[in-house]
Amino acid sequence: MGIFDYAPAPESRAIVDIKPSYELFIGGEFVPATGGAFKSVNPATGEALAEIAEASAPDVDRAVAAARQAYESVWSRTPGTERAKYLFRIARIIQERARELAVLESIDNGKPIRETRDVDVPLVAAHFFHYAGWADKLEFAGYGPNPRALGVAAQVIPWNFPLLMLAWKIAPALACGNTVVLKPAETTPLTALLFAEICQQAELPAGVVNIVTGAGETGAALVAHPGVDKVAFTGSTAVGRQIARTVAGSDKKLTLELGGKAANIVFDDAPIDQAVEGIIDSIFFNQGQVCCAGSRLLVQESIQDELLDALRRRMGTLRLGDPLDKNTDIGAINSAEQLARITELTAAGEAEGAERWSPPCELPVNGFWFAPTIFTNVSATHRIAREEIFGPVLSVLTFRTPDEAIAKANNTPYGLSAGVWTEKGSRILSMARRLRAGVVWANTFNKFDPTSPFGGYKESGYGREGGLHGLEAYLDV
Amino acid sequence: MSEKTTAEKTAKKARAAAPEAAASVASPAGPKAASPASPVRLDVRKTYKLYIGGAFPRSESGRSYQVTAPDGTFLANAALASRKDARDAVGKARGVFSGWSGATAYLRGQILYRIAEMLEGRRAQFAAEVGSVEGLSEAKAAAQVDAAIDRWVWYAGWTDKIGQIRSAANPVAGPFWNVSSPEPTGVVALFAPERPALLGLVSVLAPAIAAGNTAVLVAPDSAALPAVTLAEVLATSDLPGGVVNILTGSSAELGKPLAEHMDVDALDLAGIADAGFATSLEQMAAENLKRVLRPSSAPADWSEAPGTARLTAFLETKTVWHPVGA
Numbered sequence: 001m002g003i004f005d006y007a008p009a010p011e012s013r014a015i016v017d018i019k020p021s022y023e024l025f026i027g028g029e030f031v032p033a034t035g036g037a038f039k040s041v042n043p044a045t046g047e048a049l050a051e052i053a054e055a056s057a058p059d060v061d062r063a064v065a066a067a068r069q070a071y072e073s074v075w076s077r078t079p080g081t082e083r084a085k086y087l088f089r090i091a092r093i094i095q096e097r098a099r100e101l102a103v104l105e106s107i108d109n110g111k112p113i114r115e116t117r118d119v120d121v122p123l124v125a126a127h128f129f130h131y132a133g134w135a136d137k138l139e140f141a142g143y144g145p146n147p148r149a150l151g152v153a154a155q156v157i158p159w160n161f162p163l164l165m166l167a168w169k170i171a172p173a174l175a176c177g178n179t180v181v182l183k184p185a186e187t188t189p190l191t192a193l194l195f196a197e198i199c200q201q202a203e204l205p206a207g208v209v210n211i212v213t214g215a216g217e218t219g220a221a222l223v224a225h226p227g228v229d230k231v232a233f234t235g236s237t238a239v240g241r242q243i244a245r246t247v248a249g250s251d252k253k254l255t256l257e258l259g260g261k262a263a264n265i266v267f268d269d270a271p272i273d274q275a276v277e278g279i280i281d282s283i284f285f286n287q288g289q290v291c292c293a294g295s296r297l298l299v300q301e302s303i304q305d306e307l308l309d310a311l312r313r314r315m316g317t318l319r320l321g322d323p324l325d326k327n328t329d330i331g332a333i334n335s336a337e338q339l340a341r342i343t344e345l346t347a348a349g350e351a352e353g354a355e356r357w358s359p360p361c362e363l364p365v366n367g368f369w370f371a372p373t374i375f376t377n378v379s380a381t382h383r384i385a386r387e388e389i390f391g392p393v394l395s396v397l398t399f400r401t402p403d404e405a406i407a408k409a410n411n412t413p414y415g416l417s418a419g420v421w422t423e424k425g426s427r428i429l430s431m432a433r434r435l436r437a438g439v440v441w442a443n444t445f446n447k448f449d450p451t452s453p454f455g456g457y458k459e460s461g462y463g464r465e466g467g468l469h470g471l472e473a474y475l476d477v
Numbered sequence: 478m479s480e481k482t483t484a485e486k487t488a489k490k491a492r493a494a495a496p497e498a499a500a501s502v503a504s505p506a507g508p509k510a511a512s513p514a515s516p517v518r519l520d521v522r523k524t525y526k527l528y529i530g531g532a533f534p535r536s537e538s539g540r541s542y543q544v545t546a547p548d549g550t551f552l553a554n555a556a557l558a559s560r561k562d563a564r565d566a567v568g569k570a571r572g573v574f575s576g577w578s579g580a581t582a583y584l585r586g587q588i589l590y591r592i593a594e595m596l597e598g599r600r601a602q603f604a605a606e607v608g609s610v611e612g613l614s615e616a617k618a619a620a621q622v623d624a625a626i627d628r629w630v631w632y633a634g635w636t637d638k639i640g641q642i643r644s645a646a647n648p649v650a651g652p653f654w655n656v657s658s659p660e661p662t663g664v665v666a667l668f669a670p671e672r673p674a675l676l677g678l679v680s681v682l683a684p685a686i687a688a689g690n691t692a693v694l695v696a697p698d699s700a701a702l703p704a705v706t707l708a709e710v711l712a713t714s715d716l717p718g719g720v721v722n723i724l725t726g727s728s729a730e731l732g733k734p735l736a737e738h739m740d741v742d743a744l745d746l747a748g749i750a751d752a753g754f755a756t757s758l759e760q761m762a763a764e765n766l767k768r769v770l771r772p773s774s775a776p777a778d779w780s781e782a783p784g785t786a787r788l789t790a791f792l793e794t795k796t797v798w799h800p801v802g803a
Contacts, residue, residue: 142642244763249756432797442799449649453657457793459766464794467647469657
């Protein structure tokens with residue numbers, strides 16, 4: 001160890017108690033599944049963490065029935081003031097158990113403790129706190145004097161922000177008076193199951209929140225169930241499309257938050273050091289496994305060399321390794337399947353003629369890892385410039401004029417997010433207006449807040465999560 | 478409407494059989510032909526064509542169909558729009574989207590109000606046409622036209638207000654300026670209901686373009702006649718060509734090409750009465766995640782106050798972040 005190297009600084013995992021096996025959470029109780037079981041794996045080591053119950057279609061049916069029962073007999077009759085207090089309670093318990101949740105999330109997902117501790121879990125608590133306050137103020141939201149709940153919400157969430165996506169789904173649903181059946185991703189169910197315990201601790205009425213674990217089949221059974229009034233999904237565009245077909249012709253209200261291929265545009269007058277930090281956040285936050293990741297860097301031609309030199313230098317300082325180490329910047333890729341996808345797409349990038357670069361970076365032997373990577377000499381037709389990689393891989397393209405930057409940025413079927421870096425205010429505003437994306441970060445990137453609506457244009461889905469706009473998804477308006 | 482009839486053939490036959498007969502057919506747009514005492518003046522009839530990109534072409538397919546009154550009286554031949562006409566219309570709507578969505582809300586409001594003005598000036602013509610198409614009394618037809626005019630006025634006033642009621646300055650927990658505001662979705666394919674013939678199509682069209690979208694409007698069956706007359710109003714109201722494109726004919730035929738078209742961003746299925754067909758169009762729309770406004774399950778009362786639901790159905794929300802600092 002050299003004098004400037006870091007000593008290991010692992011967060012203790014003693015705070016979490018991972019059980020050998022987990023059941024479904026239906027009607028306020030943990031109950032066995034009839035669909036068998038699967039294993040959740042620690043992606044940083046490849047070791048199995050626990051056996052997770054797999055919900056079959058009859059299990060999903062039971063969960064929906066429990067949610068319906070709770071909706072009809074309890075939750076729809078619970079005044080907003082009381083719903084608010086339950087949500088405030090949940091927010092407080094999340095804050096109280098924040099470290100436990102952060103450690104468990106890092107273990108199950110592979111993301112660095114620095115992120116779960118400083119970003120994911122604080123935002124989860126904030127989200128519940130925000131929507132708690134809405135529960136008794138819905139008539140002021142602009143949807144008329146007495147906006148009504150929809151009923152039972154079916155919610156399917158991804159593995160990249162397991163607990164945060166749970167919060168984005170459950171908090172507004174409950175605030176608006178719905179009950180929910182939520183299916184976490186099959187690779188990251190543990191924090192959702194801990195959240196079920198938090199619901200018990202908060203004495204949330206039985207059946208208001210139900211959690212069914214399983215893979216795609218469980219999710220498909222849930223969204224297709226005739227007893228649900230609302231479907232909310234975050235995940236891939238391919239699955240979102242399938243869900244849209246499934247609910248077609250029904251009365252189910254649908255919101256979808258899907259893939260992205262965001263452009264992060266850097267003009268020649270941008271503050272280079274800040275832009276480099278922004279680029280690092282945009283593509284290496286959560287190992288790039290972020291739907292709104294700035295996976296296409298559009299740099300103005302005149303500063304390309306200067307910017308890329310600075311970016312490469314900064315990438316050389318990123319620390320990849322144990323997600324529970326407090327100094328880790330880049331954790332593990334969530335699954336072998338996702339690692340295979342990233343590997344395949346980056347191989348295609350090289351085969352199509354783009355130039356690949358990664359800093360010297362030793363990868364752990366066990367688990368699923370991918371070094372931070374940039375591609376230069378990327379053309380708009382390359383797969384790595386068009387397809388969502390969902391990994392720590394940045395494709396660099398160049399432009400000369402604002403018009404060219406807009407044309408390239410919008411040249412994608414996605415429209416979730418975009419970034420702009422320039423010191424010129426009028427240019428920021430004109431770029432922000434012309435970018436066809438639901439979230440535009442100007443001189444910043446990957447910022448989230450419960451009051452700030454998030455969601456896509458075009459094939460990145462529809463509906464918004466967060467703030468006043470996020471209520472609409474769970475109200476009959 | 479008698480489906481798939483080649484109207485020109487029919488018309489030719491009719492002329493060959495009894496040339497004078499044409500003169501006695503009711504004109505949708507005006508009073509009956511002259512009284513028997515005076516010399517017969519032949520009505521000058523209108524040719525009903527499509528409205529695409531600000532021009533009035535016939536269907537590229539060369540097809541037309543007969544529009545008849547509820548009692549079977551021949552009213553006119555309307556162009557039977559094809560899949561290719563639908564593609565042309567989408568292309569025109571896409572081409573002018575950035576201009577129309579980028580126009581000021583004030584300008585869009587003035588243009589919508591201008592449409593109301595132009596419609597007001599042709600109240601009698603629309604009342605006669607709606608009356609003959611729907612078989613309505615004069616009073617009922619006039620009431621429908623008035624409601625349609627008022628609907629344009631209602632939406633004209635919304636263009637510079639919907640942005641305010643749908644915007645938010647978000648109090649994020651950090652040093653950031655954070656604002657959300659609505660933007661139009663893009664190219665919207667609208668399936669107007671056949672009844673009420675004028676009010677129905679105005680009720681789906683006006684909110685879509687008020688919000689800044691561009692539109693391809695399918696006016697089904699006999700709704701073709703007021704739709705094409707409305708196109709004449711649109712063409713003289715400073716509305717840029719291509720913002721509204723009107724296809725007349727069969728929703729059943731035009732549904733698939735529009736629902737599948739990858740350059741259409743949203744569908745309004747108001748006029749699709751067959752639930753199974755509406756479902757299949759919604760399924761096709763999923764391919765590029767079109768926003769879909771489903772037909773209401775209960776029969777819609779188009780005379781009711783419309784609210785803002787049809788405006789917000791085709792709006793996206795954009796959120797912009799910027800750091801706050803010295």
